[in-house]
Amino acid sequence: MTEPPKILEAEAEAADENDRLDRFLASRLADLSRTRVQDLIRQGHLIRQDQLSRGGETIRDPKYRVKQGERFALTLPPPEPSGLRAQEIELDIVYEDDQLLVIDKPAGLVVHPGAGNQDGTLVNALLAHCGSELSGIGGVARPGIVHRLDKETSGLLVVAKTDIAHQSLAAQFADHGKTGDMERRYLAVVWGAPPKPAGTVEAPIGRHPTHRTKMAVVKPDRPDAREAVTHYRVLERFVLEDDEKAPFASLVECTLATGRTHQVRLHMAHLGAPLIGDPLYGKGFKSKIRTLPNHLADVAEGLHRQALHAAHLAFIHPTTDEYLAFDSELPADLDKLITAFKEP
Known part of the structure; x- marks a missing residue:
């Protein structure tokens, strides 16, 4: 059933005369974006009524200028x-x-x-x-x-x-947090380690030229190149007793400054430290498993997915303006992997 119309009145204190109709309505309907209000107006769901007891005039122009004392009935059709x-x-x-x-x-x-x-x-x-x-x-x-x-x-x-x-x-x-408080942080377990303990990867991403399910780091002047920026820091390096200088794997925290498809996976591979278990960007490093002791190799092979977890998310609530932040513990499979790597 169609919801009853919402009746809005333009008053001098609430809406300046000559305000655009779409802006006037959107400011008074908390659950509707201005784009949605514009669509409803163009579809003929808005009636201007001088007196609510009489018939009204349908207005289809979102740019119509509101006049003091005018009243409007907006019918919200069911989704x-x-x-x-x-x-x-x-x-x-x-x-x-x-x-x-x-x-x-x-x-x-x-x-x-x-x-x-x-x-x-x-x-x-x-x-x-x-x-x-x-x-x-x-x-x-x-x-x-x-x-x-x-x-x-x-x-x-x-x-x-x-x-x-x-x-x-x-x-x-x-x-992506350039002017606000939105933040996304991931935890990744990678082969080897990035070249520096912390840094920023600025490498444009576009479609892989031959593999339809893959993305690729591309030149900035390519038509489909999109800016991609990842800040990272190494939280822990995992080493074997007989080779303590060279980590066989690392736990890395990645903070996104952009949000491209496969961004963390691709940027870590670009640094020469692909995610463990990544079927697209870590295939060439499967031989790494064979260099591990059997019990570690078994854990790595048993993961059956890329070792990537969206651990932190923060943003501003759309209607209350409250800052919301959430953290997620590592799931059991990644926790098992990291625990085994800590005690090789």
């Missing part, structure tokens, strides 16, 4: 179905309110349905969990995915429930 199936899948929900959720995603869970993954994804699970709570993103009843984690990467991920939350979070992730 259109997403076409995706809601599925009851257990989720580790770290935080939830009426605007967003923060999920601690396990390795192996795909975030969004796609070719070969129409079911069993995080989005399918969220559709079941949120149900009618989803106010719709752009008019569609779906959760707002503003960033993704690879299927085999574990850790923290934030999801928007409302249009306004989606818009705010997307802007924060696009900015």
Whole structure:
């Protein structure tokens, strides 16, 4: 059923005369972004009413200039179905309110349905969990995915429930903390060690020229090159008793200053320290396993995924402006790997 219209009145104290209609309405509807308000106006859902008891005039121009004393009725149609199936899948929900959720995603869970993954994804699970709570993103009843984690990467991920939350979070992730408080930190277990104890990788990323599922560090002047910046520091180096100078592996903390596909995985490989278990960017280092004692080789081979965990996530709440920060402990498989490497 269509929601009853929200009646808004332009008054001298609340809206300056000559204000744009879309800006005026968006400032009074907490769950709608200005883009969504513009769409609703263009679709004919906005009526100007001089007196609420009489018929009104449909206005389809978001740039219409509001005049003092004018009153408007905006009809919010119910969100259109997403076409995706809601599925009851257990989720580790770290935080939830009426605007967003923060999920601690396990390795192996795909975030969004796609070719070969129409079911069993995080989005399918969220559709079941949120149900009618989803106010719709752009008019569609779906959760707002503003960033993704690879299927085999574990850790923290934030999801928007409302249009306004989606818009705010997307802007924060696009900015990546350059002007705000958004922060994403990963823990990675890599072969060997980066060349320096700490540093910054500034290496543009684009599509691999021949491998459709891979990304690559590319020249800045390539048409698809996108800026990619990762700050890193080595937290711990793992060495064997007979070769204490050269670490066979390291635990590295990576902080993103951009958010490109496979960024941490690719940048660590670019430094010559690919992630343990990475099937795309660490294949050439499988021979490393054969140099380890049997018990360490067994643990490394048993990981069955890249050793990458989204351990820290911080951002500003879209509607309360509260600073929210979350930390996720290492999952059991990575904890087992690190524990074994500490005591070779």
